[in-house]
C-alpha cells in the first residue's frame with residue numbers, strides 16, 4: 001500500500017518539517033506552516049515515468065547542436081524580454097500582481113501566434129470560457145487555432161496537451177490548478193511545485209513551449225513559491241502602477257537570454273500596446289514641471305537606456321524623527337546619499353523630512369542613479385530649478401567621489417536622441433566616439449557636480 005505522509009510546509013518559501021513550527025527557520029516568516037499530505041511513492045512513480053530516459057548520458061563531443069527554435073510572439077517588446085521569442089520546449093513563468101494584465105498579454109500573444117499559423121491551448125483555470133471569449137472580443141483576437149480549456153485538473157490538462165499537440169500552452173494560473181496525486185489544496189506550495197515539475201516534464205519530453213502565469217503575494221514573492229523560480233527556464237515579471245496605464249515586463253531569470261531586459265507597454269481600452277520610445281513617455285510631463293527638486297537621469301535597464309525623472313521634496317519635519325520615504329528607489333540607497341551629502345558638503349538634513357520619487361512607476365535599482373537623486377535633493381533644499389536640458393549619470397562613493405557607470409555611450413546617445421543639450425557623467429568614464437550637439441560635463445566629486453550643475457542653471 002502506498003505510504004501516505006503528512007508534513008508541514010512553509011507557504012512562503014517551501015521549507016518542510018515533520019511537525020508544526022510557528023516561525024520558519026528558512027525565511028523567518030511567522031504562522032506560514034500548513035499541513036500537507038502527500039503520497040510520495042505515487043509522485044516518484046509518475047515523475048520517473050514521464051522523464052524516463054529522455055536524456056541518456058552522451059559524450060560532449062557527440063552531442064548534436066540543435067538549432068534553438070524560437071516562437072516569435074510578434075510583439076517586439078515581449079520578444080526582446082524573452083531574448084528573441086519563446087524557445088521551443090521551454091517553461092516560462094509570467095509573474096505579477098492580480099489585475100496587472102497577465103491574462104491580457106498572453107491572450108494577445110495567442111492571437112499573434114495564430115496569425116503566424118501556430119496553434120495555442122489556453123488553459124483558463126480561473127475564468128470561464130465565455131469570460132475569456134469576452135476578453136478576446138475586446139482585444140480583437142479571432143482565430144480557429146486558439147483552444148480555450150477551462151480546467152483545473154492537471155491530469156486532464158496533460159491529456160489534452162498530448163492530444164492537441166499545440167505549439168504553445170498557456171496555463172492561467174499555476175495557483176489554480178491541482179494534481180490529484182497530492183491531497184493538499186490548489187495553490188499550496190506542494191501543489192504548485194508538483195504541477196510545475198510535471199509541466200516541465202511535458203515541455204521537455206513533448207517539445208512544447210509552456211507559459212505559466214503566477215500571482216505575486218503581498219510581500220512580492222511569486223505566490224508562496226519562490227520555489228517556482230528555480231524550476232522554470234525563464235521568469236518574466238510584469239510590473240507597473242495599477243492606477244497608471246503603463247506596464248513593465250522585466251526578465252529576472254532567463255536561461256536563453258539576457259536578464260533585467262525590460263519591455264514597456266501601455267494598457268488601453270483594447271489591450272496592451274507596445275511603447276516603442278519609452279523615454280518620451282516618461283518625460284511627457286517633465287517639460288511642464290519646472291519646480292525645484294526635479295532631475296533627469298539615464299538609467300540602463302537590461303540592454304536599453306531609459307530617461308526618467310527623479311523628484312525630491314525636502315521640508316522641516318513636524319515629527320520627532322524625520323521621515324525618509326523613497327518610491328521607486330531603494331530607501332537604504334537614499335539614506336546613504338543623505339549621509340554623504342551631510343559629511344562631504346555639510347548639508348544637514350537631520351531636522352528635515354526627505355521624499356524621493358521616481359516618476360512613472362518604474363523601479364530604478366542601479367547605483368548610477370545616485371548623482372541624479374543627490375542633485376534633486378540639493379536643488380530642492382537650495383530652491384533652484386535644475387537645468388531642464390541636462391541629464392545626469394553617476395554613482396556616488398562614500399567619500400563623495402563620483403564613480404564610473406557602465407554603458408556610458410548608450411546613455412549619452414539616448415539623452416542626445418531626446419534633445420538634451422548637456423549630460424553630467426563621471427570623470428572616470430572614458431567615452432568612445434564623438435557626440436555632436438550634446439555637451440559632456442565630466443565630474444570627479446559631488447561638490448563639483450553640484451557647482452557645475454547649478455552653474456548650468458545660472459548660465460542660462
Ligand code: TYD
Pocket residue numbers: 096097098099100101102103104105135138139267268269270271272
Ligand atoms: P488581466 O489581464 O485580467 O489581469 P491579470 O490576468 O494580471 O489579473 O487585466 C485586468 C485589468 O486590465 C483590468 O483592470 C481591466 C484592464 N484591461 C484594460 O484596461 N483594457 C483591456 O483591453 C483589458 C482586456 C483589460
Ligand code: MG
Pocket residue numbers: 102103104126172
Ligand atoms: Mg488573469
